């Protein structure tokens with residue numbers, strides 16, 4: 001508390017002198033979109049825990065670097081939430097297989113990796129090594 005009180009006189013003049021600026025929101029260039037998509041592709045291709053951690057770290061770092069909050073990657077939408085990163089697929093899978101190549105969804109030795117799940121809605125977002133990204137509703141009545 002004492003240290004905070006000592007810092008206040010230094011911070012206050014800086015805050016008062018900085019003018020309020022109105023700027024447009026930054027948008028992702030094609031190169032940034034390719035970078036984000038490559039980071040996600042690398043996780044789907046490698047498919048293990050360290051690759052997942054690396055993907056999330058790289059996505060958060062890249063989006064912070066360019067001041068991005070939401071990027072549309074075609075098949076996916078990546079959004080930087082206040083406390084987490086969300087990766088949501090647009091395409092819906094109706095059955096327990098990849099809608100592009102037919103690979104079975106479940107099993108650790110398969111080609112499909114879970115990107116993210118939404119605990120409140122029941123949607124699970126997957127990536128397949130064939131290049132497809134999709135979501136499937138995994139409620140308690142679908143097995």
Ligand SMILES: [Zn+2]
Nearest residue numbers: 098101128130
């Ligand atoms: Zn597939």
